[in-house]
Amino acid sequence: MKYIQFLKENYDWLMDFINCMTVGIWITDAEGRVIMVNNSSISTGGLGREEILGRYTTELLESGYILYESSVLKAIESGHEESIVQEEGEGNHSMATSVPLFDGDELDLIVCVELDITEVMRLKGLLENQKNITRKYRDELLKFLGQNNTENNGSEELVTYNVNMIRIKDMAAKTGKTDATVIITGESGTGKEVMANLIQKNSARADAPFIKVNCAAIPESLIESEFFGYEKGTFTGANVNGKIGLFELANGGTLFLDEIGDLPLQMQSKLLRVIQEREVRKIGGEKVIPVDIRFIAATNKNLKKEMERGAFRSDLYYRLFVVPIHIPPLRQRIEDIAPMANYFIKMFNEQYKMNKVICDDAIKELEAYYWPGNVRELRNVIERMAVSGSGDQITRFQVSMCLNDNAGAGDNMGPGARNQSLGALLKEYEREIIMKTVDECGSISAAARALQVNKSTISKKLKEYER
Ligand SMILES: Nc1ncnc2c1ncn2[C@@H]1O[C@H](COP(=O)(O)OP(=O)(O)OP(=O)(O)O)[C@@H](O)[C@H]1O
Incomplete structure (x- = not known):
């Protein structure tokens, strides 16, 4: 005491x-x-x-x-x-x-x-309130991002949770409000066209014509008549009523010049003139037609290099680079892979009346890949897995197989590009095969029979995987 x-x-x-x-x-x-x-x-x-x-x-x-x-x-x-x-x-x-x-x-x-602690509790309450408000704004923001995504031409969305991309998307939406010429650059399949759709949809010209042209797809001999059109009787064998060109079709609206880096030099100077003078004349025609067009161009080429080697006109280059937008490759925005994969799964579920889901492991596998074909490749991979796999789960095993097929089909980043040794890769595949077989067969004994190994081999491996 x-x-x-x-x-x-x-x-x-x-x-x-x-x-x-x-x-x-x-x-x-x-x-x-x-x-x-x-x-x-x-x-x-x-x-x-x-x-x-x-x-x-x-x-x-x-x-x-x-x-x-x-x-x-x-x-x-x-x-x-x-x-x-x-x-x-x-x-x-x-x-x-x-x-x-x-x-x-x-x-x-x-x-x-x-x-x-009355004051402390009051501050705690304020902090809670603040947190709730922040949570609410975050949810609203995510909802907004999701909703914004639907503001696209057709049914596609511009899905992104990457800060850089959100900033670009924001800027793109703002440029939509002006008539400034936009050039969108980025690797193939990064979503340049999706971005062009977003700009058009957010512009004052949203309800006006939106004409898209793939400059690489038009044969050189036809390119001028495609863009300018021609008067009737100009060419033998051509449409007797003449033809309205793309510039005229886009009048009052937007002309999207995809793959502009592939436009032949001669057409480049003609395009420049239209952009500057805002008028066109049909082939074989006398009449000058004033045009009011908003131009959006896109390319996966490095136009500066093209300009330096004389394949792209410098005056057109500077005329186009009023608002440049560069879309980063998918491998530089890994946080987009999961939401995009889920977005595509939802899309294909609706299209093919399925109920596919993707497991976390499979997402990790997707995130580890190099994606040389960018979002287009991701979309194709998801579609292939959705329509070819059995069961509702898209597993890591399926992803591995699918990505290996992609690599084998000529894409330049196979499993080796993930910097894993052959031994590690074989172990990984062995694990996938064993896990999937046990999953499908429902028991270790049945899986052992299916894989023609001892039951103890499977048990031992499973224990190893648990560690
Ligand atoms: N952010 C995105 N959200 C959803 N889907 C996308 C996104 N980006 C691209 N996609 C999809 O990926 C595919 C390729 O996109 P898009 O055609 O816009 O790419 P691109 O950069 O214009 O390709 P290319 O240079 O080959 O013309 C399309 O199916 C498109 O819907």
Whole structure:
């Protein structure tokens, strides 16, 4: 009883000491009987010192002076430090921490410190509120991104959760509001056309004609007549009524010049003239037709290099690069792979009336791939797995096989490009095969029979995989 003894011997000056403190302090004996209490504690409760001193905590609890529960009683019971937070009405909160002090093995007394945490709780509430608001805005933002995605031509969305891409998308949407010429660059399959659709859809010309032309697909001999059209009787064997050219078709709207890097030099200078002078004349025609066209061009070529080697006109280059938009390859925005994969699965589920889902492992496998064919390749891979796999799950095994097929079909990044040794790759495939067979066969014995190995081999491998 050394603490109780000390306390009794030094009661007066100890009382003066704890009365200097702004926190409430209670000291009870091992039975929870109050032997000391300071002014700060009394000022927070409804009873005076004399009414508290000498009373058992259980009594105070029963009489309602202490609300709900007592940290003192909890500390007596557990023999450890105990804290409780209590609401004391009118939004006030306190936190009581009781520390048991032992003389040897014997509980001697309990020191309870009471803190007014009303302000802390108010701040906590504010923080919670703030967090809820942030969560709400985040959800709204994600919803907005998803909704924005549908603002595309046709049924396709521009799916992205990549910060860079979101910024680009934002900028693209803004340029839609102007008539500035836009050039979209990026590797094949990165989504340049999807971006062009987004720009057009967000522009004042959204309801006006949107003419798309693949410059690489038109034979050189026909390119001029395709763009400018011709008057009737101009060519023998041609349409007797003449032809309206792409420029005229796009008048009042937008002309999307895909693969502009493949436009023959001669046509490049003619295009430049149209962009600058805003008028066209049909082949064999006299009449000058004023045109009001917004140009969006795209290429997977490095136009600067093309210009340097004389394959692209520098004046056209500078005329096009008013608003340049570069779309990064898919391998540089790995966070887009999972949402895109899920987006394509949903799309193919609807198209083929399926219920496919992709497992996390399979997503990881997709994320580890190099994607030389970018989003187009991802979409094709998902479609192939969706229509060819059995069951509703797209597994990691299926992804591995599919990506290997892709690599084998001439794409330049096979499993080796993932920097894994043959041994590691074989182990990985062995694991996939075993897991899939056990999954499909429903038991280790059946899988062992199917793979023509001992049951113990499969069990051993499965244990290894669990580690
Ligand atoms: N961000 C995206 N969200 C959803 N689908 C996308 C996205 N980007 C590309 N795709 C899809 O990938 C495929 C290829 O996209 P797109 O044709 O726009 O690429 P591209 O860069 O214009 O290709 P290319 O240079 O070969 O013309 C399309 O099926 C398109 O719908």
